[in-house]
Amino acid sequence: MADVQISGVMPHYIDTTIEHVGVSKLRQLSAMNLGKLKNMLVVRENDTALAVVMRYEQYLNMQNQLEEALRTIQAYHSDGLAQGLQDAATGRIKRMSEVDPAL
Numbered sequence: 001m002a003d004v005q006i007s008g009v010m011p012h013y014i015d016t017t018i019e020h021v022g023v024s025k026l027r028q029l030s031a032m033n034l035g036k037l038k039n040m041l042v043v044r045e046n047d048t049a050l051a052v053v054m055r056y057e058q059y060l061n062m063q064n065q066l067e068e069a070l071r072t073i074q075a076y077h078s079d080g081l082a083q084g085l086q087d088a089a090t091g092r093i094k095r096m097s098e099v100d101p102a103l
Contacts, residue, residue, distance in 0.1 A: 026051075
């Protein structure tokens with residue numbers, strides 16, 4: 001993902017099914033409990049969000065979705081795609097068989 005610029009492009013998506021818990025709940029979590037998490041946990045103390053806890057698979061899925069979205073945005077901003085879309089809109093296109101009969 002080194003070639004994808006993340007900074008300032010889009011906010012991170014947070015699952016709306018999160019569960020807000022106090023710091024004491026965090027102390028109760030064991031390895032077995034963490035593996036069974038279904039929702040993201042927002043750990044709070046005195047109405048201040050301190051951390052987010054989620055299963056590693058959820059984290060990887062979130063990162064993969066973000067990377068896919070950013071790559072799509074980059075593709076739409078590429079000069080070649082923009083020119084191709086403009087050519088198609090104005091009718092300046094040819095069938096592949098016209099360009100190369102072997103296709």
